[in-house]
Amino acid sequence: DGGITQSPKYLFRKEGQNVTLSCEQNLNHDAMYWYRQDPGQGLRLIYYSQIVNDFQKGDIAEGYSVSREKKESFPLTVTSAQKNPTAFYLCASSTPRVGETQYFGPGTRLLVL
């Protein structure tokens, strides 16, 4: 059963804490992405990666970090430097050819205690 999984579904962060959001895909897609969505807002790109061991900053990378050690996995760490982390985080993957679309995981909702 192919798809993208994200965990956990809900995550609570204490002030000053780093937290890591998991994203795994078994679609054999080369490219993976992380987006942030705030209430009533569109998607804003945090980081993306077209290939293992390489990734690029998106529009709002400050306070976040990623790694891409395996093709299937693209974890996102929300660091203590991110002062307003409460949001819905979406992971997506695609094959980066013209015409290929993105498919999304179910999302992780991050809340600050």
Add this chain to the structure above:
Amino acid sequence: QKEVEQNSGPLSVPEGAIASLNCTYSDRVSQSFFWYRQYSGKSPELIMSIYSNGDKEDGRFTAQLNKASQYVSLLIRDSQPSDSATYLCAVLTDSWGKFQFGAGTQVVVTP
């Protein structure tokens, strides 16, 4: 200047009527265009993709693309209450797979 723009809505549509959603984009070299539907609290799901000028129909959905005007639209015919959602327009802006999303148009189908 936003690269992908949509009317935020809400767009109120009577059940059975046609919902018309619009999207404009700024990057002339964009090649691929997508419409996603997002229910509240859920992740976006793909409805339509379109790559060439003209219309593309899939069931009750029709996407229209005009590259000269940098405009893409989505029509939903025979609107149903289950169509009530936010519709996101997405544009593939480069060959490396970077997408730009509009802020979305909320559609409310009223019985």
